[in-house]
Amino acid sequence: MGDELFQAMAQSVIDGEVEEAQRLAREALEQGIDPLEAINKGFVVGVNYVGDQYAAGEMFLPDLVLAGEAMKAAVGVLEPELARRGTEREMLGTVVIGTIEGDIHDIGKTLVATMLSTAGFKVYDLGVDVPVPTFVEKAREVGADIVGVSALLTTTMVKQRDVVEALDDAGLRPRVKVIVGGAPVTQGWADEIGADGYSEDAIGAVALAKRLVGAE
Amino acid sequence: MVRRIKSISDPRISLNILSPEDVQRIHTATLDIIESVGVRFPSHKALDIWEAHGATVDRDTMIVKAPGHLIEEALKKAPPVYTLAARDPEQDLPLDGNHVYVGTDGCGVQVIDLETGELRRSRLQDVAEIARVADYVEEIAFHWTPVSAQDCPPHTRSLHEIRVIWENSTKHVQTESIYSEEEARAAVEMAAVIAGGKEELRKRPVLSIMQCTTPPLGQDGGSLEAALVAAEAGLPVGFMTMTSCASTAPATLAGNLVVGNAEVISALALIQLAHPGAPVFYAAAQTAMDLRTGGYTGGGPEDFLFGGATNVLADFYNVPLSMGSFATGAKEPNWQAGVDNSLSTLMACISMSDMLLGVGLLHGSRIWSYEQMLMDCEIFDIVYHMMKGIVVNDETLALDVIRAVGPGGNFLAQKHTKKHMRELWVPQFMDRRPYSEWEKKRDGPRDWAREKARKILATHEPEPLDPKVSAELKRIIASLEK
Numbered sequence: 001m002g003d004e005l006f007q008a009m010a011q012s013v014i015d016g017e018v019e020e021a022q023r024l025a026r027e028a029l030e031q032g033i034d035p036l037e038a039i040n041k042g043f044v045v046g047v048n049y050v051g052d053q054y055a056a057g058e059m060f061l062p063d064l065v066l067a068g069e070a071m072k073a074a075v076g077v078l079e080p081e082l083a084r085r086g087t088e089r090e091m092l093g094t095v096v097i098g099t100i101e102g103d104i105h106d107i108g109k110t111l112v113a114t115m116l117s118t119a120g121f122k123v124y125d126l127g128v129d130v131p132v133p134t135f136v137e138k139a140r141e142v143g144a145d146i147v148g149v150s151a152l153l154t155t156t157m158v159k160q161r162d163v164v165e166a167l168d169d170a171g172l173r174p175r176v177k178v179i180v181g182g183a184p185v186t187q188g189w190a191d192e193i194g195a196d197g198y199s200e201d202a203i204g205a206v207a208l209a210k211r212l213v214g215a216e
Numbered sequence: 217m218v219r220r221i222k223s224i225s226d227p228r229i230s231l232n233i234l235s236p237e238d239v240q241r242i243h244t245a246t247l248d249i250i251e252s253v254g255v256r257f258p259s260h261k262a263l264d265i266w267e268a269h270g271a272t273v274d275r276d277t278m279i280v281k282a283p284g285h286l287i288e289e290a291l292k293k294a295p296p297v298y299t300l301a302a303r304d305p306e307q308d309l310p311l312d313g314n315h316v317y318v319g320t321d322g323c324g325v326q327v328i329d330l331e332t333g334e335l336r337r338s339r340l341q342d343v344a345e346i347a348r349v350a351d352y353v354e355e356i357a358f359h360w361t362p363v364s365a366q367d368c369p370p371h372t373r374s375l376h377e378i379r380v381i382w383e384n385s386t387k388h389v390q391t392e393s394i395y396s397e398e399e400a401r402a403a404v405e406m407a408a409v410i411a412g413g414k415e416e417l418r419k420r421p422v423l424s425i426m427q428c429t430t431p432p433l434g435q436d437g438g439s440l441e442a443a444l445v446a447a448e449a450g451l452p453v454g455f456m457t458m459t460s461c462a463s464t465a466p467a468t469l470a471g472n473l474v475v476g477n478a479e480v481i482s483a484l485a486l487i488q489l490a491h492p493g494a495p496v497f498y499a500a501a502q503t504a505m506d507l508r509t510g511g512y513t514g515g516g517p518e519d520f521l522f523g524g525a526t527n528v529l530a531d532f533y534n535v536p537l538s539m540g541s542f543a544t545g546a547k548e549p550n551w552q553a554g555v556d557n558s559l560s561t562l563m564a565c566i567s568m569s570d571m572l573l574g575v576g577l578l579h580g581s582r583i584w585s586y587e588q589m590l591m592d593c594e595i596f597d598i599v600y601h602m603m604k605g606i607v608v609n610d611e612t613l614a615l616d617v618i619r620a621v622g623p624g625g626n627f628l629a630q631k632h633t634k635k636h637m638r639e640l641w642v643p644q645f646m647d648r649r650p651y652s653e654w655e656k657k658r659d660g661p662r663d664w665a666r667e668k669a670r671k672i673l674a675t676h677e678p679e680p681l682d683p684k685v686s687a688e689l690k691r692i693i694a695s696l697e698k
Contacts, residue, residue, distance in 0.1 A: 016634055062637050065628040107626045187652060200650030 016066025228605025501540025
């Protein structure tokens with residue numbers, strides 16, 4: 001019975017069915033199944049499958065995003081029970097991410113946040129038009145391993161350097177790694193401002209983040 | 217494993233290139249030329265047929281002058297719709313005016329070797345291997361003889377070529393390299409073995425024959441006699457003009473169309489006079505002479521316009537069209553090849569040319585490249601998607617989805633997106649990777665196309681031809697080699 005339920009959980013993620021994933025999570029709780037087991041034997045299996053299919057060229061970005069949404073929704077249902085039992089999901093690391101002050105471009109940053117979250121990072125998305133001090137405060141508050149700074153304009157990109165320097169000044173680096181992204185950003189720029197990494201797309205950002213936390 | 221075939225149908229974009237008045241003027245001018253100037257038919261068999269039907273025949277010059285009504289009445293007997301049969305009936309190609317099919321180009325004389333990258337003379341093994349790759353690729357619907365089997369005896373070469381294509385593919389075979397009565401008789405016999413008898417062959421022509429005209433205003437005697445033999449057996453027969461502005465036709469495009477049209481419709485009329493109701497097709501690859509070298513260009517705006525215009529003429533005569541597209545003049549797969557082959561294919565597809573020839577050759581149909589072959593297929597795939605047009609209805613307007621997302625959100629996580637995203641085109645060979653990945657590898661479309669061709673050759677196993685059938689084909693060819 002448990003196996004069938006786990007399979008259905010994985011399938012709900014593969015199909016990107018948010019409501020179905022939530023329903024299955026509730027069913028697991030009613031049956032007294034360990035929520036951690038539901039995540040690891042059920043939903044995560046679906047996420048991994050979608051990731052493999054994407055890598056093989058058989059599935060696409062919206063599949064990844066929808067799988068991530070379903071996963072997130074299911075975990076949301078299971079979280080109170082996780083807390084009650086005093087157990088926690090083992091995460092790859094904690095990421096604070098946002099689009100820099102003066103820039104309201106959202107989609108690339110959101111995509112990276114979703115992909116990181118799906119991959120097993122704890123992600124705090126600060127949104128857009130985020131002042132430099134906010135990145136620093138949030139990183140300190142949540143004990144971030146990585147700060148991601150997005151910028152789509154050449155005029156706002158320059159403030160990615162300010163985030164690196166502010167984290168330096170706050171004494172958070174080099175423990176906290178800074179990753180930068182956005183259309184005008186290049187590896188050369190990332191090197192120049194002393195950032196720890198750059199990726200052109202969301203898939204590359206996941207690989208980068210994993211590398212920075214020593215997860216692969 | 218029998219592969220599906222990708223063809224264009226139910227087009228949602230169209231082209232306005234020749235008005236009905238334009239077509240009528242071209243037609244009238246063509247009939248005038250055939251009647252007053254004449255077309256050269258250097259075959260006594262062909263001249264006998266013309267004479268028997270009341271055309272004016274000059275036995276010395278071999279020029280036929282036929283009245284317009286004779287041409288028009290003969291053309292009316294041509295069937296507007298018929299099917300190119302395949303070894304596997306699943307891969308039959310109905311020429312019904314609502315499909316565009318792609319074939320391999322022909323007939324090249326050199327091959328860029330898939331392993332060494334060296335340019336070398338073509339041989340029979342190349343014909344077999346190209347057929348095997350073409351059998352796999354779903355964009356390719358039928359075969360032309362792609363390269364010449366120069367390691368076979370000249371007088372049976374064309375027969376070895378079609379034999380190995382059949383041995384390596386279940387798709388329809390059209391040959392452009394048979395131009396004698398003797399070869400045609402043997403080819404008909406071979407096709408009958410494949411189809412299971414002469415009557416079956418008439419119902420299911422697994423072979424069709426394409427002949428070239430000899431511009432300006434001429435035919436080739438051997439080609440005519442080969443075509444008459446094929447038509448008698450019920451094999452679809454087409455005549456292709458390759459009139460070239462400023463050398464074998466007037467410099468003006470309309471004048472070029474008149475000369476080429478006169479060649480093609482006079483040849484088709486001859487076939488109908490000899491074998492009324494025989495399936496025939498119009499074929500064309502008109503071009504403009506290169507003004508500097510005098511060479512055949514294989515690309516350029518004139519070619520693209522001819523590609524769009526010729527199906528209007530073929531439709532006027534109510535016969536299918538085989539149109540020359542692709543066939544770039546470029547020396548290697550490059551910018552020129554991309555421009556030439558994209559535009560020529562787009563134009564020929566928009567006007568719904570029934571057959572497109574063809575993928576894989578460079579340097580004006582002389583050099584075979586597997587890379588170009590597969591990249592040409594990707595060009596066709598782009599056009600295939602364009603021809604679906606823009607569908608406007610409640611589902612595609614997607615108002616509910618737009619409402620759900622609202623300002624500033626994104627559509628990635630919408631079920632509507634998941635439902636429809638696979639309608640969006642996904643390239644095989646276009647480089648859309650992040651810059652850093654390209655920078656690391658410095659590879660690209662040509663490398664990926666080459667890898668794919670190698671993989672297909674290493675892994676694809678076409679439905680085998682019955683060894684008894686294969687032996688029978690070899691016996692027929694051997695009987696001509698004694």
